[in-house]
Amino acid sequence: MNERQPLSLSELDQKQVDDYTQMLLSLIQNGSYEFDLEYEDVQSCVKHLLYVLQLNKIINLTRITQFPDALVLHILDSLLFISLMPDTFSFALDMGTGPGFPGIPLARAKGGTWTLLDSVKKKVFAISLVCNELELQNCVPVHARLEDFARQQKAQFDVVTARALAPLPVLLEYARPFLKIGGKLIVSKGIPEQDELESAYKVVQVLGFSSVYSKEFNLPLGLGHRTLLSFKVIDDSSVSLPRITGLARKKPLA
Numbered sequence: 083m084n085e086r087q088p089l090s091l092s093e094l095d096q097k098q099v100d101d102y103t104q105m106l107l108s109l110i111q112n113g114s115y116e117f118d119l120e121y122e123d124v125q126s127c128v129k130h131l132l133y134v135l136q137l138n139k140i141i142n143l144t145r146i147t148q149f150p151d152a153l154v155l156h157i158l159d160s161l162l163f164i165s166l167m168p169d170t171f172s173f174a175l176d177m178g179t180g181p182g183f184p185g186i187p188l189a190r191a192k193g194g195t196w197t198l199l200d201s202v203k204k205k206v207f208a209i210s211l212v213c214n215e216l217e218l219q220n221c222v223p224v225h226a227r228l229e230d231f232a233r234q235q236k237a238q239f240d241v242v243t244a245r246a247l248a249p250l251p252v253l254l255e256y257a258r259p260f261l262k263i264g265g266k267l268i269v270s271k272g273i274p275e276q277d278e279l280e281s282a283y284k285v286v287q288v289l290g291f292s293s294v295y296s297k298e299f300n301l302p303l304g305l306g307h308r309t310l311l312s313f314k315v316i317d318d319s320s321v322s323l324p325r326i327t328g329l330a331r332k333k334p335l336a
């Protein structure tokens with residue numbers, strides 16, 4: 083990582099964009115995923131990934147840099163969230179967005195206004211550059227810790243997403259203050275451990291979520307399994323949230 087080099091984007095190779103767009107379209111079609119995506123949506127997702135890989139030479143954003151794996155493990159993996167998303171919604175938050183996964187592909191594919199939040203300032207600056215370049219006016223990058231942002235943004239969101247951020251009980255606690263009644267937390271896991279699921283069920287009841295709804299997917303190219311889980315808010319939380327910053331991880335509710 084070369085932290086001193088200023089972050090900037092250079093022009094993409096159009097042939098590379100077209101080739102990877104075709105490759106991703108084939109992976110989507112062969113996997114029979116129910117995504118309703120235009121060619122331009124898929125192309126925008128590919129450009130996002132190529133910009134992330136450019137920026138990755140200056141700031142550490144991802145370890146997955148080889149094609150076609152990066153198409154599957156970043157873009158397709160992000161698009162799987164669509165399967166549990168409401169058809170329409172106004173405001174969504176991607177917690178711990180890092181290089182913009184799953185938030186940026188979902189903002190492009192599903193619309194709505196997306197807050198892309200991360201606690202690392204350089205990552206937020208990097209995704210601001212990408213959103214500008216892709217003309218994603220419905221994306222709002224925010225530099226903050228989740229627990230601090232939750233104090234200003236209580237019950238403002240219809241959808242909250244998270245990938246690779248924390249164990250389920252912590253994700254439920256992070257997400258709950260942001261969600262309106264009727265709002266949904268959607269997360270992606272590999273194969274969740276039984277212990278993690280049991281703790282999550284306890285936290286669900288304490289925080290006023292309904293029971294979990296899930297969908298299973300095998301990624302193409304033998305790149306693994308995903309369990310998408312969604313939790314709907316149906317009641318008030320019996321714990322006052324957010325708790326002191328850092329406590330959700332240090333002392334989870336279950």
Ligand SMILES: C[S@@+](CC[C@H](N)C(=O)[O-])C[C@H]1O[C@@H](n2cnc3c(N)ncnc32)[C@H](O)[C@@H]1O
Nearest residue numbers: 178179180183200201202226227228245246247
């Ligand atoms: C493993 S990365 C995952 C990034 C992205 N969601 C993905 O799937 O590629 C986790 C990200 O969450 C951010 N993060 C961790 N704890 C956070 C917190 N309390 N508030 C905001 N961001 C946080 C980190 O800075 C990091 O970028």
